[in-house]
Amino acid sequence: MIRLTTLLCGLCLVSAASASVVASPVIMRNLQLGEAFYYAYQGAYIDAVAELDAKSARFYRLDDPNLDALQFQGGYPPFTATDFVSSARIIKNKEGIWILEDKVEQVKRNEEAYRQARIFFQNGQTEKALLSIEKIIEPVHDKIRNDALLLRAQISLANGKFDDAIKILLALQKVKGIEGFASYNLAIALIQSGQEKKGLEQLSKTGQINSNDENTLAIRDKANLVLGYRQIEKKQPVLAKEYFDRVRVSGPFSNKALLGSGWADATLGNFDRALVPWSILAKRSVTDVAVQESILAVPYAYAQLSLHGRAAVLYGSALEKFAVELNKLNNSIKSVRAGRFLQALAREELQQDKNGLLKIRDLPQAPDTYYLLELMASNDFQQSLKNYLYLKNLRKRLASWEQTLSALEEIVALRNQYYKPQLAMVDKRFRSLNGHIGAYLKARRLIDERLPSMFAKGEERVLWEKLYQLEDKHKNDNSPVAHDIRRRIKRLSGILLWQTYPAYDKQLIDAYQTLQQTNLNSERLTRLYTPFVRLRLAATQSYTGYDDQISLLKNQVQDAVDKVKTLLPQQGQLLESMAINALELRRKRLEEYQTQARIALAESYDRATKMQRGVK
Amino acid sequence: MGFVKRIVIGTLIGLWITASVAAEVAKTQVKGFDEQVQDIKKNILGIASELNQLEEQLLFPSSTQLAVFVALAPGDNLRLDALTIKIDGKDATHYIYSAKELEALQHGGIQRLYTGNIETGEHTLDLDLIGKSSSNKDYQYSASYKFVKGIKGAKLIEITLSGSGSKIESLTD
Numbered sequence: 001m002i003r004l005t006t007l008l009c010g011l012c013l014v015s016a017a018s019a020s021v022v023a024s025p026v027i028m029r030n031l032q033l034g035e036a037f038y039y040a041y042q043g044a045y046i047d048a049v050a051e052l053d054a055k056s057a058r059f060y061r062l063d064d065p066n067l068d069a070l071q072f073q074g075g076y077p078p079f080t081a082t083d084f085v086s087s088a089r090i091i092k093n094k095e096g097i098w099i100l101e102d103k104v105e106q107v108k109r110n111e112e113a114y115r116q117a118r119i120f121f122q123n124g125q126t127e128k129a130l131l132s133i134e135k136i137i138e139p140v141h142d143k144i145r146n147d148a149l150l151l152r153a154q155i156s157l158a159n160g161k162f163d164d165a166i167k168i169l170l171a172l173q174k175v176k177g178i179e180g181f182a183s184y185n186l187a188i189a190l191i192q193s194g195q196e197k198k199g200l201e202q203l204s205k206t207g208q209i210n211s212n213d214e215n216t217l218a219i220r221d222k223a224n225l226v227l228g229y230r231q232i233e234k235k236q237p238v239l240a241k242e243y244f245d246r247v248r249v250s251g252p253f254s255n256k257a258l259l260g261s262g263w264a265d266a267t268l269g270n271f272d273r274a275l276v277p278w279s280i281l282a283k284r285s286v287t288d289v290a291v292q293e294s295i296l297a298v299p300y301a302y303a304q305l306s307l308h309g310r311a312a313v314l315y316g317s318a319l320e321k322f323a324v325e326l327n328k329l330n331n332s333i334k335s336v337r338a339g340r341f342l343q344a345l346a347r348e349e350l351q352q353d354k355n356g357l358l359k360i361r362d363l364p365q366a367p368d369t370y371y372l373l374e375l376m377a378s379n380d381f382q383q384s385l386k387n388y389l390y391l392k393n394l395r396k397r398l399a400s401w402e403q404t405l406s407a408l409e410e411i412v413a414l415r416n417q418y419y420k421p422q423l424a425m426v427d428k429r430f431r432s433l434n435g436h437i438g439a440y441l442k443a444r445r446l447i448d449e450r451l452p453s454m455f456a457k458g459e460e461r462v463l464w465e466k467l468y469q470l471e472d473k474h475k476n477d478n479s480p481v482a483h484d485i486r487r488r489i490k491r492l493s494g495i496l497l498w499q500t501y502p503a504y505d506k507q508l509i510d511a512y513q514t515l516q517q518t519n520l521n522s523e524r525l526t527r528l529y530t531p532f533v534r535l536r537l538a539a540t541q542s543y544t545g546y547d548d549q550i551s552l553l554k555n556q557v558q559d560a561v562d563k564v565k566t567l568l569p570q571q572g573q574l575l576e577s578m579a580i581n582a583l584e585l586r587r588k589r590l591e592e593y594q595t596q597a598r599i600a601l602a603e604s605y606d607r608a609t610k611m612q613r614g615v616k
Numbered sequence: 617m618g619f620v621k622r623i624v625i626g627t628l629i630g631l632w633i634t635a636s637v638a639a640e641v642a643k644t645q646v647k648g649f650d651e652q653v654q655d656i657k658k659n660i661l662g663i664a665s666e667l668n669q670l671e672e673q674l675l676f677p678s679s680t681q682l683a684v685f686v687a688l689a690p691g692d693n694l695r696l697d698a699l700t701i702k703i704d705g706k707d708a709t710h711y712i713y714s715a716k717e718l719e720a721l722q723h724g725g726i727q728r729l730y731t732g733n734i735e736t737g738e739h740t741l742d743l744d745l746i747g748k749s750s751s752n753k754d755y756q757y758s759a760s761y762k763f764v765k766g767i768k769g770a771k772l773i774e775i776t777l778s779g780s781g782s783k784i785e786s787l788t789d
Contacts, residue, residue: 031685031772034685034687034725035725037720037723037725038725038728040725041716123650124647383646384649387649387650401663408674408675411674538679541677542677546674556662559659560656563656567656571649
C-alpha cells in the first residue's frame with residue numbers, strides 16, 4: 001500500500017484564487033503602451049513585449065526625444081519588458097496617462113510578489129518561491145491576505161520549515177473557504193515534522209469538516225481516504241471502514257474509497273458485505289484503476305462465498321473487459337508512437353479551448369485520452385506541452401523572420417543600386433545650385449547693406465566705394481587718428497547722401513518693390529532647402545548602415561533556429577514518452593489482472609464443476 | 617487473505633515503484649528542458665525587438681510613415697465586426713475582428729490598424745465601420761477626416777470608436 005507520507009506529499013493543493021498579470025479594463029492614451037496591451041490581452045506576450053522594447057529602445061536612441069511619438073505624452077520614462085509584464089509598476093497618473101511608477105505602493109508590490117511566488121511554486125522552484133513570498137509585508141490587501149498566507153505555509157513546508165508552516169496553518173484553520181486546505185496541510189506539516197500522532201489526529205479532524213464548498217469537501221474526502229488506507233496498512237479494517245464510509249459516493253475519491261471499503265470488509269472475512277461497494281464500483285467507467293481492480297475483486301468475493309459458478313462467469317466477463325481495454329491501450333500506444341498524439345496536441349482548435357485536451361479522443365486515430373487524464377492534468381505535462389507548443393510556433397516565426405531579413409537585405413541592396421548613382425547626380429547638381437544660391441543670398445545681403453549707395457551715379461558710386469574702403473581699413477583701429485578719419489568719413493558720407501537724397505525716396509520705393517519679388521524667391525528657396533536636405537538624408541539613411549545590423553540578426557536567428565531544431569523534437573519525445581510510460585504502466589497492470597483472472601477463472605470453473613458433481 | 621489479493625497488492629506496489637522512478641526521471645528532464653526554453657525566450661524577445669525596429673526604419677521611415685490606431689471608447693459596448701480604411705480614396709485596409717481581438721480592445725488595448733507610407737501634404741482618411749450596438753442592433757458608421765503629413769516625423773492618427781460615432785486625434789507632426 002502507498003505510504004502515508006508519500007500519499008500526503010502528493011497533495012499540496014494550491015488555493016483557487018489567482019492574480020491576473022494584466023490589469024482590469026484600462027484607459028490608454030499612450031499609443032505604444034496601448035498597442036502592447038492589445039497584444040498582451042490576447043496572450044501574445046512576445047509581440048507585446050517586443051513592441052514595447054522596440055519603442056523604448058528607439059526612445060533612448062533619439063538625440064531629440066521630443067520628436068518621438070512615445071514622448072508625445074510628456075516626459076515619462078518608457079517601459080521595459082519586465083515592467084510591462086509586472087503590471088504592479090504601471091499606474092495611472094492624474095492626467096489619466098499610464099506611466100511607470102518608481103515608488104509603488106506596498107499593496108501592489110505584495111500582489112506582484114504573491115503572483116511570482118505562485119508561479120515559482122507551481123514550477124517546483126521552491127527556493128525562489130520562498131524569496132518571493134518573503135517580500136510580502138504589511139499592508140496586505142484583503143483579497144490576497146489568506147491566500148498568500150496559505151501559499152507561504154505550503155512553500156515553508158516544501159522548504160522543510162515545518163514550524164513556520166504549522167504556525168501559519170494553525171491560524172488559517174478558522175478562515176472560511178480555505179479551512180480544508182489549511183487543515184490538510186497542517187496535518188502534512190505535523191507528520192513531516194515528526195509529530196505523526198498529532199498529524200493523524202489533525203487529518204481525522206480534516207475528515208470531519210462541515211462545509212458546502214466543493215473544494216473543502218474534496219479535501220475532506222481525501223483525508224478520510226488516506227486515513228482509511230493507512231488503517232488497512234496497519235491491519236485495522238474496522239477503523240479503515242469507518243473512514244472510507246465518510247467519503248462521498250459521488251466525489252472524485254469515491255472509487256478508491258469504495259475499493260478500500262470492500263477490502264476492509266474482505267479483510268474481516270465479510271465478503272458478502274465487500275460485494276456491496278465492489279459491485280457499485282464495478283459498474284463505473286472501466287478505465288479507472290479502482291474500477292478495474294473491482295472487476296477482479298467481485299468474482300473473488302463470490303469465490304470466497306463458494307459461489308464458484310457465479311465467480312467463473314464474472315471472471316470470464318472480466319477477461320472480456322480487460323481484453324477490450326488492453327486493445328484500446330495497445331492502439332493508444334501505437335498511436336502515440338506514430339506521432340499522432342503530438343499532432344493532436346498541436347492542433348490549433350484545441351489550443352483555443354481550455355478543455356481542448358479532452359477533445360483529442362474525438363480526433364481520428366488519436367490515442368484514447370481516458371488513460372492519460374491524470375498525466376495531462378499534471379504540472380510537468382502541462383509545462384512540457386506549453387514549451388512544445390511555444391517551440392512549434394517559434395519555429396514558424398523564425399522561418400518568417402529569416403525570410404523577412406532576406407527581404408530587408410534585398411531592399412537595402414536595391415535601394416543602394418537605385419539611389420547611389422542618382423544621388424551622385426543630385427549631389428553634383430545640388431552643389432552647383434547651392435553655390436548659386438549662396439552667391440544669390442550673398443548678393444541679396446549686400447544689396448540690403450548698401451542699398452542707399454546703389455542709387456548713386458557713376459562718380460558718386462566711385463566715391464562711395466572709396467569711402468567704404470577707407471571705413472573698412474580703419475574699422476579696427478582705435479587710435480585718435482583713426483577716430484578722426486572715421487568722423488571725417490561719416491561727414492563725407494552725409495554730404496554724398498544729401499546730394500543723392502532728392503531722388504532717394506522714389507528710387508528706394510522702386511527698389512524695394514523689385515526686391516519684394518526677390519524676397520519671395522529667397523524665402524521659397526529657404527523653404528525648399530531644409531526639406532531637401534532632410535529628404536536627401538532620408539534617402540541615404542534608407543540604405544546605409546544596415547548591413548551589420550542585418551548580419552547580426554541573421555546570425556542570432558540562425559542560432560535560435562539551430563536550438564529549436566534540437567530542442568523541439570526532444571520536447572516532443574519527452575511528451576510522447578510521458579504518455580507511453582503512463583499507458584504502458586496501465587497496460588502492465590491490466591495484463592497482470594488478466595493473468596490473475598485467467599488463473600482464477602480456471603480455478604473457479606474447476607471448483608464449480610466439482611461442486612456440481614458433488615465432489616468435495 | 618486470498619492468493620488474488622496478495623498478487624494484486626504485490627503488482628500494485630511494483631507498479632507504484634516503477635511509476636515513481638519514471639516520474640522522477642521525467643521531472644528532471646522537464647526541468648532541464650524548461651530552463652533551455654526560458655533561455656531561448658529571452659533571446660527571442662531581444663531579436664523580436666531589434667527586428668521590429670529594423671523593419672520600421674527600413675519600410676516605414678518617419679518622414680513618410682502614416683500609422684492609424686483604433687481604440688474603443690472606455691465602457692462602450694460596441695461590438696466591432698469589421699473596419700475599412702481608405703486613404704485618399706484608395707483602400708488602405710479592411711479588418712475583420714475575432715472575439716479575442718474585440719475583447720482586447722474592450723479591455724483598453726489599442727490596435728495598430730494600418731501602417732504605410734504617404735507623401736507630405738494634405739490627405740483624406742475615410743472610415744467605414746460595421747458592428748452591433750449594445751442593444752444588439754446592426755450598426756454602420758462612416759466618417760471622413762482630413763490631415764496633413766509633414767516632413768518632420770511619423771504621422772500617427774488615433775481613432776476612438778463608440779456606439780455613437782468616432783473621435784479622431786492626430787498625433788505628432
